[in-house]
Amino acid sequence: MTRFAFIIHPLSVADIARKHKYFFVRYLPERWVEKLLLPRGPEVVSEITGIRSPTGTTTGGWFVGLPLTARQLVEEPADVCIDKIVRCGELAQELGAEIVGLGAFAAVVADAGITIAQRLDIGVTTGNSYTIATAVEGALEAAALVGLDAAVAPAAVIGASGSIGKACIELLAPSVAELWLAAKPGEDLQPQAEEIATRHAIPVHACDSVDAALSEAQIILAVSAAVQAIIHPDMLRPGAVVCDVARPRDVSRQVVEERPDVLVIEGGAVAVPGNVDFHFDFGFPPRLSYACMAETMILALEGRTEDYSLGRDIKLEQVYEISGLARKHGFKLAGFRCFEKTVTEEQIARVRQVNDE
Numbered sequence: 476m477t478r479f480a481f482i483i484h485p486l487s488v489a490d491i492a493r494k495h496k497y498f499f500v501r502y503l504p505e506r507w508v509e510k511l512l513l514p515r516g517p518e519v520v521s522e523i524t525g526i527r528s529p530t531g532t533t534t535g536g537w538f539v540g541l542p543l544t545a546r547q548l549v550e551e552p553a554d555v556c557i558d559k560i561v562r563c564g565e566l567a568q569e570l571g572a573e574i575v576g577l578g579a580f581a582a583v584v585a586d587a588g589i590t591i592a593q594r595l596d597i598g599v600t601t602g603n604s605y606t607i608a609t610a611v612e613g614a615l616e617a618a619a620l621v622g623l624d625a626a627v628a629p630a631a632v633i634g635a636s637g638s639i640g641k642a643c644i645e646l647l648a649p650s651v652a653e654l655w656l657a658a659k660p661g662e663d664l665q666p667q668a669e670e671i672a673t674r675h676a677i678p679v680h681a682c683d684s685v686d687a688a689l690s691e692a693q694i695i696l697a698v699s700a701a702v703q704a705i706i707h708p709d710m711l712r713p714g715a716v717v718c719d720v721a722r723p724r725d726v727s728r729q730v731v732e733e734r735p736d737v738l739v740i741e742g743g744a745v746a747v748p749g750n751v752d753f754h755f756d757f758g759f760p761p762r763l764s765y766a767c768m769a770e771t772m773i774l775a776l777e778g779r780t781e782d783y784s785l786g787r788d789i790k791l792e793q794v795y796e797i798s799g800l801a802r803k804h805g806f807k808l809a810g811f812r813c814f815e816k817t818v819t820e821e822q823i824a825r826v827r828q829v830n831d832e
């Protein structure tokens with residue numbers, strides 16, 4: 476059996492406080508808590524058991540904890556972050572893993588996994604290929620459910636210059652009528668927009684703010700690496716659908732509380748075959764995982780221990796390949812979720828009514 480590991484980290488200090496053992500950190504200033512994390516080494520969080528493909532192949536592995544928050548992974552020097560992630564990978568190797576997945580911002584640091592992979596003797600993946608496939612599939616499915624016809628509805632990608640964003644644009648472009656792109660303020664997306672417009676023969680607009688893109692779009696893929704929410708209630712059009720893939724989330728909780736006329740779904744919730752037990756609560760119901768975790772499991776089931784999704788130019792062939800392997804091993808999109816809850820028929824019907832009017 477080929478075993479895997481997946482590196483996870485707290486998205487914020489609040490994430491650490493939610494764990495009972497560390498409840499006291501909620502009373503400390505966030506920057507203090509982050510300073511305390513800096514000298515800490517990697518740790519084994521839990522063992523993952525029970526993954527069984529319909530082909531009969533099995534795999535198992537470990538969650539390895541990286542003690543840095545998303546903000547630290549953006550703000551601390553890249554070499555400090557990379558050293559720590561490499562130590563997590565070495566721990567994974569000592570445990571017996573032959574491939575390791577980089578969770579959340581462990582995949583965002585510096586060159587998106589390339590240097591980390593060069594420094595490790597086991598395979599490395601960001602899990603981004605399967606994340607891209609499930610994000611686009613989920614966004615288009617949700618759009619259809621709320622009565623939006625992708626062939627005429629304008630779409631937006633927030634985080635358009637990123638590893639996930641760029642490939643999502645390629646997958647979305649053949650299905651949508653018009654595209655609006657946004658990234659970090661100040662990023663010049665004009666050359667990218669012109670190139671995509673020429674290749675796909677659709678209007679593509681480079682926006683200098685997230686707000687500008689959202690004021691036009693009805694189908695939105697949120698895939699930024701912002702450390703705080705960047706999509707707020709007053710920014711969205713009535714009847715819009717947002718597939719939020721980002722961790723930490725791009726969409727603020729207020730959107731769900733104050734805008735019943737828009738549908739927010741979280742990208743990348745995947746049902747895992749067999750009787751998987753993660754022995755760790757990352758906010759999903761039993762037997763569901765993030766797509767990036769699923770990609771690591773799929774590669775282990777295939778015995779594929781080479782490096783896979785790395786860098787900011789993910790090849791579409793890899794996205795198609797991992798989607799095929801996911802089907803072979805019984806992984807599939809697990810319905811729609813939003814802020815730890817299942818999206819209800821009523822929520823969908825309410826947004827559909829807005830679009831039918």
Ligand SMILES: NC(=O)c1ccc[n+]([C@@H]2O[C@H](COP(=O)([O-])OP(=O)(O)OC[C@H]3O[C@@H](n4cnc5c(N)ncnc54)[C@H](OP(=O)(O)O)[C@@H]3O)[C@@H](O)[C@H]2O)c1
Binds near residue numbers: 603659723743
């Ligand atoms: N749900 C899942 O299964 C899953 C799996 C993997 C990753 N993720 C999440 O997906 C997100 C993107 O990952 P990635 O690998 O594509 O990252 P990436 O390659 O670093 O790309 C990030 C993108 O976000 C933009 N960005 C950064 N800060 C921003 C801000 N404040 N406002 C607007 N745009 C901003 C960047 O713009 P610049 O180019 O201008 O910096 C870039 O376009 C992360 O949150 C990650 O944790 C989720």
